[in-house]
Amino acid sequence: MPETYDLIVVGGGFAGVTCAREAARDGSSVLLLEARNRLGGRTWTSTWRDQQIEYGGGWVHWHQPHTWAEITRAGLAVDVHDERATTSWWVGDERRTATASARDAIVERGWNAFLAGCDDYLPRPHDPLARVEKLSTLDALSAADRIAQLTLSDEERAVLVAEIESLASAPLDDAGAVAVARWHQLSGGSLRLTQHTGGRVTLQRGTVALLEAIHDERRVETRLSTPVTAITQASGHVVVDTASDTLRAARVVVAVPLNTLSAITFDPPLPSAKQDAIETGQASRGSKVFIEVEGATTTMNAIRAGHEFGYLASEFDRPDGRQILIGFGIDAGAIDVTDLTATQNALDRLIPGLRVVAATQHDWIADPYARGTWAIHRPGWYTHHHAAMRRPEGRLLLAGSDLANGWSGFIDGAIESGLDAGRWVRSAAGA
Numbered sequence: 064m065p066e067t068y069d070l071i072v073v074g075g076g077f078a079g080v081t082c083a084r085e086a087a088r089d090g091s092s093v094l095l096l097e098a099r100n101r102l103g104g105r106t107w108t109s110t111w112r113d114q115q116i117e118y119g120g121g122w123v124h125w126h127q128p129h130t131w132a133e134i135t136r137a138g139l140a141v142d143v144h145d146e147r148a149t150t151s152w153w154v155g156d157e158r159r160t161a162t163a164s165a166r167d168a169i170v171e172r173g174w175n176a177f178l179a180g181c182d183d184y185l186p187r188p189h190d191p192l193a194r195v196e197k198l199s200t201l202d203a204l205s206a207a208d209r210i211a212q213l214t215l216s217d218e219e220r221a222v223l224v225a226e227i228e229s230l231a232s233a234p235l236d237d238a239g240a241v242a243v244a245r246w247h248q249l250s251g252g253s254l255r256l257t258q259h260t261g262g263r264v265t266l267q268r269g270t271v272a273l274l275e276a277i278h279d280e281r282r283v284e285t286r287l288s289t290p291v292t293a294i295t296q297a298s299g300h301v302v303v304d305t306a307s308d309t310l311r312a313a314r315v316v317v318a319v320p321l322n323t324l325s326a327i328t329f330d331p332p333l334p335s336a337k338q339d340a341i342e343t344g345q346a347s348r349g350s351k352v353f354i355e356v357e358g359a360t361t362t363m364n365a366i367r368a369g370h371e372f373g374y375l376a377s378e379f380d381r382p383d384g385r386q387i388l389i390g391f392g393i394d395a396g397a398i399d400v401t402d403l404t405a406t407q408n409a410l411d412r413l414i415p416g417l418r419v420v421a422a423t424q425h426d427w428i429a430d431p432y433a434r435g436t437w438a439i440h441r442p443g444w445y446t447h448h449h450a451a452m453r454r455p456e457g458r459l460l461l462a463g464s465d466l467a468n469g470w471s472g473f474i475d476g477a478i479e480s481g482l483d484a485g486r487w488v489r490s491a492a493g494a
C-alpha cells in the first residue's frame with residue numbers, strides 16, 4: 064500500500080508552491096509534483112547575452128498585495144525602471160514621436176471612454192462577481208467589440224488598440240473587455256498606474272529568488288519532471304497517476320494552467336460547468352521577445368497595433384552602448400525572432416534606424432505545460448465560468464493565477480490562489 068499524503072499539489076508555479084507551503088505549515092505531509100525540470104512555470108529567470116532576463120512573468124508591484132507581502136517576507140530588493148525618454152506610435156503608415164506623457168494624453172481619451180462606468184460594475188476588483196449582473200453587459204463583449212462602440216479619432220483609436228493589445232497578449236476579438244477593466248480597477252482606476260503595475264518594477268535577483276524563498280520556507284517533498292496524467296477520487300482518498308507512479312493523498316490541489324487542464328484525465332469526470340470552462344480556456348497566445356540592438360541613442364518605447372511585437376521598450380543598457388529591448392506581440396506564430404532578417408524587417412516597421420544584433424524568446428503557446436501566456440479571459444468568462452471553476456469537487460480543488468479573484472494573469476493572482484487553496488486544505492482537514 065503506497066503512503067497516503069495529506070496533500071498532493073500538482074504544478075510548481077507560484078500558486079502550487081505557495082499552496083504547498085501553506086499546507087505544510089501545520090506539519091501536514093505534502094508532495095509537490097511538477098512536470099518540468101524546474102519550478103516556476105510561467106516565470107523563468109534565465110541569462111541571455113550576460114544579462115539576467117525573465118522569459119515569462121517579470122514585473123512586480125507594491126500594488127499587488129500578495130506578491131509584495133512575499134517580497135517583504137523574503138527581504139528581496141527591487142529595481143524601479145525610469146520612464147523611457149522618447150515614445151513613438153503609428154497612425155496608419157505615419158510614425159509620430161513625443162514624450163510618454165504626450166502620447167498617454169491621447170491614449171487616455173479612448174481609455175477613459177472604454178472604462179466608463181467601471182466603478183459601478185467592478186467596484187471591488189478583488190471580488191469580480193460582486194456586481195456580476197452589471198458586469199455581465201461588458202463581460203459579453205470582446206475588447207474589439209468595446210472599442211468599436213466608442214467615438215474616437217483615427218489617432219485615438221490607433222493608440223488605444225496598440226495599448227490594449229500590449230496587455231491582452233491576444234487578438235482583441237478574443238480578449239474579453241473585462242480583462243482591461245480589471246487591470247485598471249486593480250490599479251486604482253488609473254492608466255498611468257496600470258502601465259506602472261505591469262512594466263516598471265523588477266526583482267533584482269529575479270522572480271526565481273521569490274519563488275525559492277516561498278518554496279524553501281517549509282520542507283515540502285518535491286518531484287520535478289513528473290507530469291500528472293490522471294486524478295481519480297476514490298472513497299476516502301485521491302489517486303494521482305504520473306507516467307511512472309501511482310500516488311495517494313487525502314486531498315489534491317491542481318495548480319496547472321487553465322489551458323493545460325484538458326491533458327489530465329479526471330475520474331469521475333469534472334462536472335459539465337467545469338468542462339465547458341476548460342474547453343473555453345483563456346485567450347492569450349502572444350509573445351514576449353528580447354532584441355539586442357545597436358544604434359539607440361536614448362531609451363525608447365514604441366507601439367503599433369497589429370505589429371509582430373507591437374509594444375517595444377528599452378529595458379537594459381549594455382556597457383558597449385547597445386540596448387536590449389523587450390517586446391510583446393499578440394500572436395506568437397507571427398514571427399520567430401531568432402530569424403534575425405525577419406526581426407530586422409519587423410523592427411524597421413516599428414523603430415527605423417536600429418540594427419538587430421541578437422534576439423530570443425520562449426514560445427509559451429507551443430509549451431505543453433503552459434499553452435498560453437498570462438490569463439486573458441474570453442468574453443463571458445466571469446458571467447459563466449469563473450465561479451464554477453473555483454468550486455471544490457469533493458477532495459479536489461483547481462487553483463492557479465488563471466482562476467484568481469484579484470490579479471488573475473499575474474504572479475500576485477497565483478500567490479492569492481495558493482493562499483486560498485492552502486486555507487481550503489487546512490479547513491477541509493479540520494472539518
Ligand SMILES: Cc1cc2nc3c(=O)[nH]c(=O)nc-3n(C[C@H](O)[C@H](O)[C@H](O)COP(=O)(O)OP(=O)(O)OC[C@H]3O[C@@H](n4cnc5c(N)ncnc54)[C@H](O)[C@@H]3O)c2cc1C
Binds near residue numbers: 106290291
Ligand atoms: C510571457 C509572460 C509574461 C508575463 N508577465 C508578467 C509580469 O510581468 N508580471 C506578472 O505578475 N505576471 C506576468 N505573467 C503571468 C505570470 O507569470 C503567471 O500568471 C503566473 O506565474 C502563473 O502562476 P501559476 O502558478 O498559476 O501557473 P504556472 O506558473 O503556469 O505554474 C503551473 C505549473 O504547472 C505545471 N504543470 C502543467 N501541467 C502539469 C501536469 N500535468 N503535471 C504536473 N505539472 C504540470 C507547469 O509546468 C507549471 O510549472 C507573465 C506570463 C508570461 C508567460
